Amino acid sequence: MPPTALILSQVFHGLVLGGMLALVGSGLTIILGTLGLVNFAHGALFTFAAYAGWIVYEQTGSYLVALVIGALLTCALGLAIERTLISRFYQRPHEDQILLTFGLGIVITEALRWQFGGVGKTMPVPELLSGALRVGPIIYPEYRLAVFGIAALALLGCYLLLYHSRLGLIVRAAIEDTVMVRMLGLRASRIRSMVFGLGVLAVGVAGVALGPIVSIYPDVGARFMVHSFVVVVIGGLGSFPGAILGGFVAGQIQTLTSIFDPAYSDLMLFLVMVIILAVRPRGLLGVEGRQ
Amino acid sequence: MNGNHDQGSRRQRRDLMKFAALNAGLLALPGGLREAMAQATVGPFPDGVKGDTAFVGVSVPLTGPFSAEGKDQQLGFELAFEHLNSGKWVGLIPELKAKGVLGKRIEFGVADTEAKPEPAIQAQTRFLRNNKAILMTGCYSSAVTVALGKLATREKVLYMAGPAGSDDVTGKDCQRFSFRSQPSTYMAAKALAPVLAEKLGKGRKVAYLVPDYTFGHTQFNAMVRFTESMGWTVATKQVCPIGTADYSTYLLNIANSGADVFVNCTVGNDCSLSVKQARTFGVLKNTALVVPTLQPFLAQQLGAEVTQGLWGAMDFWWTMGANNPIAKLFVDDFLAKHKYKPYWPAHIAYSQMQIWAAAVERARSFNPIEVIKQLESGKPMTTSLGEVYYRAGDHQLIRPVPVMRGKKPSEMKSPDDYYELVQTVPGKDAVPPLEETNCKMGDLA
Numbered sequence: 001m002p003p004t005a006l007i008l009s010q011v012f013h014g015l016v017l018g019g020m021l022a023l024v025g026s027g028l029t030i031i032l033g034t035l036g037l038v039n040f041a042h043g044a045l046f047t048f049a050a051y052a053g054w055i056v057y058e059q060t061g062s063y064l065v066a067l068v069i070g071a072l073l074t075c076a077l078g079l080a081i082e083r084t085l086i087s088r089f090y091q092r093p094h095e096d097q098i099l100l101t102f103g104l105g106i107v108i109t110e111a112l113r114w115q116f117g118g119v120g121k122t123m124p125v126p127e128l129l130s131g132a133l134r135v136g137p138i139i140y141p142e143y144r145l146a147v148f149g150i151a152a153l154a155l156l157g158c159y160l161l162l163y164h165s166r167l168g169l170i171v172r173a174a175i176e177d178t179v180m181v182r183m184l185g186l187r188a189s190r191i192r193s194m195v196f197g198l199g200v201l202a203v204g205v206a207g208v209a210l211g212p213i214v215s216i217y218p219d220v221g222a223r224f225m226v227h228s229f230v231v232v233v234i235g236g237l238g239s240f241p242g243a244i245l246g247g248f249v250a251g252q253i254q255t256l257t258s259i260f261d262p263a264y265s266d267l268m269l270f271l272v273m274v275i276i277l278a279v280r281p282r283g284l285l286g287v288e289g290r291q
Numbered sequence: 292m293n294g295n296h297d298q299g300s301r302r303q304r305r306d307l308m309k310f311a312a313l314n315a316g317l318l319a320l321p322g323g324l325r326e327a328m329a330q331a332t333v334g335p336f337p338d339g340v341k342g343d344t345a346f347v348g349v350s351v352p353l354t355g356p357f358s359a360e361g362k363d364q365q366l367g368f369e370l371a372f373e374h375l376n377s378g379k380w381v382g383l384i385p386e387l388k389a390k391g392v393l394g395k396r397i398e399f400g401v402a403d404t405e406a407k408p409e410p411a412i413q414a415q416t417r418f419l420r421n422n423k424a425i426l427m428t429g430c431y432s433s434a435v436t437v438a439l440g441k442l443a444t445r446e447k448v449l450y451m452a453g454p455a456g457s458d459d460v461t462g463k464d465c466q467r468f469s470f471r472s473q474p475s476t477y478m479a480a481k482a483l484a485p486v487l488a489e490k491l492g493k494g495r496k497v498a499y500l501v502p503d504y505t506f507g508h509t510q511f512n513a514m515v516r517f518t519e520s521m522g523w524t525v526a527t528k529q530v531c532p533i534g535t536a537d538y539s540t541y542l543l544n545i546a547n548s549g550a551d552v553f554v555n556c557t558v559g560n561d562c563s564l565s566v567k568q569a570r571t572f573g574v575l576k577n578t579a580l581v582v583p584t585l586q587p588f589l590a591q592q593l594g595a596e597v598t599q600g601l602w603g604a605m606d607f608w609w610t611m612g613a614n615n616p617i618a619k620l621f622v623d624d625f626l627a628k629h630k631y632k633p634y635w636p637a638h639i640a641y642s643q644m645q646i647w648a649a650a651v652e653r654a655r656s657f658n659p660i661e662v663i664k665q666l667e668s669g670k671p672m673t674t675s676l677g678e679v680y681y682r683a684g685d686h687q688l689i690r691p692v693p694v695m696r697g698k699k700p701s702e703m704k705s706p707d708d709y710y711e712l713v714q715t716v717p718g719k720d721a722v723p724p725l726e727e728t729n730c731k732m733g734d735l736a
Contacts, residue, residue: 006547013543118358120560120592125571132573139546141571144539213571214536215564215592219355223536258540263503263530265540 002259005137012138014255015248016148020210022247023151024224025231026158026240027203033238034162034171034195035090038098041081043225044105045200049074049207050216051112054123057211063126067150070211071204077108078200082193090192113218120215147209154205155244158198162240171195230273236286245284333659334447339423340395340657347372347399348418349429349640350439351453352406356534357431357559359588360636364429364453365401366629367637370621371644372397379624383617384645384673386652393651400424406431406533408438415439419446425657426451428643431559431636433457433506440469444733449659451643454606454636456584458509458728461685465730468659470666470681472606472643472688476506477723479583479604480513482692482716484521487602490696491552491579494522498550498578500541500565501530502557510556510583526550531557531565538565542572554581562586567593585695587634590709598697598709605693607638607676608710617645618675632707638675645674646688660735682722685730689718 024046031039053070057063081104089097124130129143162168174181174191181188207221214220227250232238235246253272257265276283332338339346349368352361374380375397378390391397400422402414411430418424427443430436430453437459443450443466450469452460456476460469474482497518501507507530515525527548529541542565545553553574557565562582566589569575575597582589585603609632612622621641625633633641647662649672654661667683679690695710703709 003547006544009543009547010540013539017537017539113354113358118353118360118362119588120359120563122563122567122592122594130571132571139573141573143571213568215560215567217356217560218358219534220536223534227536255540255543258544261530262540262544263532266532 010255014252018248018251019151029243031199040101041105043221044108047221049204053208070208074204075201120217123211236283242285339425348424353403364636367640386649440466443468457505461687476510478721484517496526498545601697606635
């Protein structure tokens with residue numbers, strides 16, 4: 001039987017990891033759930049955000065400025081991509097969308113490699129949060145707790161905006177009945193751009209927030225993209241609350257497996273995903289149609 | 292019908308007599324010439340060197356978690372070919388008397404392996420088919436090296452492996468056409484263990500972080516083997532995949548293991564990331580850090596604040612250029628060209644080409660079989676590591692193994708003066724006995 005301290009540490013870590021995974025997956029699910037677009041450039045945008053945050057931090061020395069500007073720069077890149085390319089693919093089959101976004105992901109990743117090389121960049125943890133917190137037998141990095149807080153705030157903000165605001169109502173209406181929204185004098189294309197921008201903004205916050213935890217190198221987003229898709233599939237394709245639940249489920253699966261052998265944590269994650277898909281093909285909170 | 296049959300029989304007899312006469316003629320030729328004619332076609336030889344140039348296929352990881360090391364390696368190859376073609380090694384390497392190799396200019400192509408065997412095999416196969424590559428080289432993953440070694444033997448082309456540390460490369464997966472210069476994980480651990488016993492003491496509990504591929508497993512086995520006699524025990528062994536983005540679950544297990552030494556066997560960006568995250572989990576607070584095969588960009592990425600006091604072995608460190616003219620030329624020209632001091636992947640690339648060029652000149656032929664015979668002869672070669680030679684039984688380079696310690700920031704004399712060379716262990720003292728390697732070297736034919 002593993003020591004109690006280890007079990008408690010991993011269960012607690014599962015909660016924090018779940019929050020982080022939910023934040024990374026939320027951008028993907030916002031775009032998928034509202035626009036019906038499968039964004040395979042998600043990992044590359046995460047990487048871009050991490051680099052953007054690192055550059056701003058190097059210039060200003062302020063973590064908060066890096067978080068805000070880095071996320072906004074990522075959002076700006078997302079909007080530029082959406083206006084010039086992705087907007088032409090909303091009516092096209094999913095296969096075309098996947099090819100486009102996959103290609104865009106490669107272009108962004110290789111452009112970053114060309115500009116910054118392959119050596120990982122280090123964004124330091126803010127001095128104020130550089131310690132480790134000890135609660136009983138659990139020792140936990142303060143910065144990871146702060147990221148959990150950032151993730152919770154960002155997710156809450158997205159949820160309120162999409163589901164409890166007038167803007168969110170218009171967004172959902174535009175997705176369900178574009179013609180009617182146009183007749184009411186609203187521009188559907190602008191609304192789509194806003195939704196895409198919001199999704200990329202969530203990825204941007206995740207990329208900058210996780211910058212001090214990961215090594216910032218051109219391929220860092222690839223692995224997060226895989227986990228994001230697992231989170232989204234477990235929670236329910238396109239369901240925003242589902243992404244949050246999926247994140248926490250994935251976090252616990254990973255950490256509880258790790259108590260015995262971390263080498264099997266990914267295997268268990270995929271196994272659970274397969275079981276959920278077999279029992280409930282739409283995922284835990286997924287519903288038919290867009291949300 | 293009979294007439295035709297007789298005609299056919301006569302033709303067969305005539306062909307048989309021609310064949311017998313040809314063989315008799317061949318047997319009557321002087322030994323060296325006979326051998327040369329009998330071995331006229333060996334893989335890409337002689338087609339690949341019929342013109343004024345010879346082509347070398349370079350495959351390195353330019354994407355993925357080892358991309359920084361791959362790029363460094365590529366720059367090392369580029370400098371080696373530049374020095375070779377411009378005659379800069381003449382006077383430094385006794386065998387080289389003019390520009391190029393055997394009067395031929397060396398051309399090369401570079402391909403990305405993504406640190407995976409399949410793209411590496413595809414890239415080198417392309418070089419062999421399209422460019423008639425006379426030499427294959429480059430790597431940064433033992434799994435890739437093993438795969439390319441098998442390709443080399445199948446295609447009968449020489450492979451001078453790039454960075455690859457797994458014992459299997461010159462052990463159970465050794466290949467007659469493949470040669471390795473980096474110290475194996477066995478050599479690194481054997482060189483390191485006495486220093487660790489002296490500096491960190493005996494009877495320590497050790498937490499291991501092990502990447503799940505051939506390099507990681509042989510590194511773990513070698514460290515356990517050479518530290519057992521010091522009374523070191525395994526507190527926990529955490530096996531992780533290559534390219535892990537978050538090591539937190541592994542590090543929590545390590546933090547709760549009660550270990551007082553953390554041996555990190557991961558590679559490339561994975562190593563920097565896991566050490567960085569280990570620090571945030573408080574793992575490095577009261578725990579000594581050992582990276583048995585010290586990773587090139589670790590200190591540059593994390594800074595001396597983190598790497599001070601760590602222990603490890605490596606192929607080459609730039610301060611070794613002070614006492615060797617070839618190493619000095621390498622470090623000085625690399626720095627002038629790329630504005631940073633070269634790391635050991637670049638050095639492996641650079642030194643491998645010195646050895647190959649010298650062996651070809653000694654053989655007076657690009658014929659892979661003749662070059663292999665020279666490399667297996669055990670005759671020392673002058674390189675940037677000093678006098679070195681390959682052991683014929685497993686194709687491991689017998690070369691010095693530098694043991695390093697991470698300097699404190701206050702000890703550094705320049706921004707990239709991260710490590711102190713604590714000891715240099717002679718290769719013959721670090722290498723495993725041949726009978727322990729499980730290497731069964733195939734035939735040349």
